[in-house]
Amino acid sequence: MSMKITNEIKDATIIMTLDGELDASSSVVLDEELSDPEIMKYHKILVDCKNLHYISSAGLGVFISHLQRFEDAQIKLIFFNMQDKVRNVFEILGLDLLMTIVGDYEEATTIANE
Amino acid sequence: MNNSIRVECSKKNLKLIRDFVTDYLQAHNLSDILMNQIVLAVDEICANLIIHANHEDPSKYITLVVDKQKDGVRFEITDNGAAFQRTNYKEPDINENIRVGKKGGVGVALVNRIMDKVEFKSNGTKNTCLLYKKIA
Numbered sequence: 001m002s003m004k005i006t007n008e009i010k011d012a013t014i015i016m017t018l019d020g021e022l023d024a025s026s027s028v029v030l031d032e033e034l035s036d037p038e039i040m041k042y043h044k045i046l047v048d049c050k051n052l053h054y055i056s057s058a059g060l061g062v063f064i065s066h067l068q069r070f071e072d073a074q075i076k077l078i079f080f081n082m083q084d085k086v087r088n089v090f091e092i093l094g095l096d097l098l099m100t101i102v103g104d105y106e107e108a109t110t111i112a113n114e
Numbered sequence: 115m116n117n118s119i120r121v122e123c124s125k126k127n128l129k130l131i132r133d134f135v136t137d138y139l140q141a142h143n144l145s146d147i148l149m150n151q152i153v154l155a156v157d158e159i160c161a162n163l164i165i166h167a168n169h170e171d172p173s174k175y176i177t178l179v180v181d182k183q184k185d186g187v188r189f190e191i192t193d194n195g196a197a198f199q200r201t202n203y204k205e206p207d208i209n210e211n212i213r214v215g216k217k218g219g220v221g222v223a224l225v226n227r228i229m230d231k232v233e234f235k236s237n238g239t240k241n242t243c244l245l246y247k248k249i250a
Contacts, residue, residue, distance in 0.1 A: 092228065
């Protein structure tokens, strides 16, 4: 049930790797990570979802709650490598139209550099 | 096969509930997406009951009973906390949630969109949530 978050920094970009499940219990860790003032120094946050096996409304809610703040600070938040079943949860609420979800890392960096 | 589970009202037990539902449905060869949707809907209801109705009080319990029916699967989730007031429920406006940075309030919307039937009943002390999903 745990969620492990690893950040890799490349210039003005954070590559945030999510490993585990984001439910009402574990999404607190993600919220702390995204609330860290340090993160506002970066222009791009690329979220690697390859090992994100599950997301509930609590996990979605964390992303929803930070989206406007990132947008106001002109920070791009881009998800990539998302499993179909996880992407489906974003789609049920129409969040795939409000957030940037792309296929792989190359696509994510291309969009980030636009 | 065991078709019920009873857990203390702690968020840490949500994983147990998800594993229980996954194990139960394993024999029915559902697609990854459908399996995940059903597990998610049950998880959302249980999270609400644990957090909102029972305030994460580990001396309280929720019980989940699952039944395979002719053309679907039925979940019955019971607790003794504060009853869900469906009349007070409003569908979330996601754009508004984003604008104000709101964290919660989208769980029941997921459940309503995934499940074919969602019912809440209360007799004053015991609350029951019934979920039904058609599966081939």
